[in-house]
Amino acid sequence: xxxxxxxxxxxxxxVGEDALLALGVSMAxxxxxxxxxxxxxxxxxxxxxxxxxxxxxxxxxxxxxxGLAMPGVVIFAWxxxxxxxxxxxxxxxxxxxxxxxxxxxxxxxxxxxxLYGQGGTQSLKDVLWTNSVGRFSxxxxxxxxxxxxxxYLTKLPEAFLPWNVLVxxxxxxxRKQLLANRYLLFFSLLL
Numbered sequence: 001x002x003x004x005x006x007x008x009x010x011x012x013x014x015v016g017e018d019a020l021l022a023l024g025v026s027m028a029x030x031x032x033x034x035x036x037x038x039x040x041x042x043x044x045x046x047x048x049x050x051x052x053x054x055x056x057x058x059x060x061x062x063x064x065x066x067g068l069a070m071p072g073v074v075i076f077a078w079x080x081x082x083x084x085x086x087x088x089x090x091x092x093x094x095x096x097x098x099x100x101x102x103x104x105x106x107x108x109x110x111x112x113x114x115l116y117g118q119g120g121t122q123s124l125k126d127v128l129w130t131n132s133v134g135r136f137s138x139x140x141x142x143x144x145x146x147x148x149x150x151x152y153l154t155k156l157p158e159a160f161l162p163w164n165v166l167v168x169x170x171x172x173x174x175r176k177q178l179l180a181n182r183y184l185l186f187f188s189l190l191l
Contacts, residue, residue: 018062018063020058020059020062021058021059021062021063021066021067021070023055023058024054024055024056024057024058024059024060024061024062024067025055025059025067025070025071026055027051027052027054027055027058028051028052028055028056028059028071029055029071029074029075029190030051030055031048031049031050031051031052031053031054031055032048032052032071032075032078032097033078033186034048034051035048035049035052035096036078036093037182039093039096049096049100052097052100052104053100053103053104054104055071055104056068056071056100056101056104056105057104057105057106057107057108059071060104060105060108061107061108061111064127064128068101068105072101074189074190075097077189078185078186078189079093079094079097081179081185081189085179112124112127112128115127167191171188171191174188
């Protein structure tokens with residue numbers, strides 16, 4: 001959906017991190033979905049988990065906590081739906097993405113070690129607290145985030161018009177088929 005909006009392409013030319021974030025999140029979610037599908041039929045799909053790890057690493061290195069949270073919310077919702085559908089919790093399905101996420105955070109930890117070596121504790125505080133938490137609390141004015149998070153709850157639906165109306169109508173139309181079709185359910189959670 002984002003790729004069909006002129007504002008996304010305009011902003012991605014100015015701020016390359018958002019395009020890299022979109023690539024990383026897409027890679028992570030595609031890798032996770034393909035891996036979870038293959039686990040049901042084959043054995044251990046190493047290539048798709050590698051795609052997941054690279055996607056998480058790209059998304060996290062480009063936007064920090066947001067790059068980790070975006071695929072994390074979709075994967076959490078998917079695992080909840082999967083557990084509700086099967087009426088049981090398979091611990092391995094929950095632990096596998098968590099393990100590979102920890103592996104994907106290794107490049108971030110290396111970068112943070114280099115950052116600490118260059119700037120000390122204040123640099124780590126600026127990156128980890130101010131850039132991540134301050135963005136959403138409205139206290140991070142250096143990046144143009146002058147408003148608190150509740151401001152964006154009303155502005156984001158406006159920004160995605162007319163696509164969000166079509167998404168809501170599509171979800172309503174496919175509501176009975178979502179639990180029967182795994183592909184449709186995952187794509188709906190992704191939206």
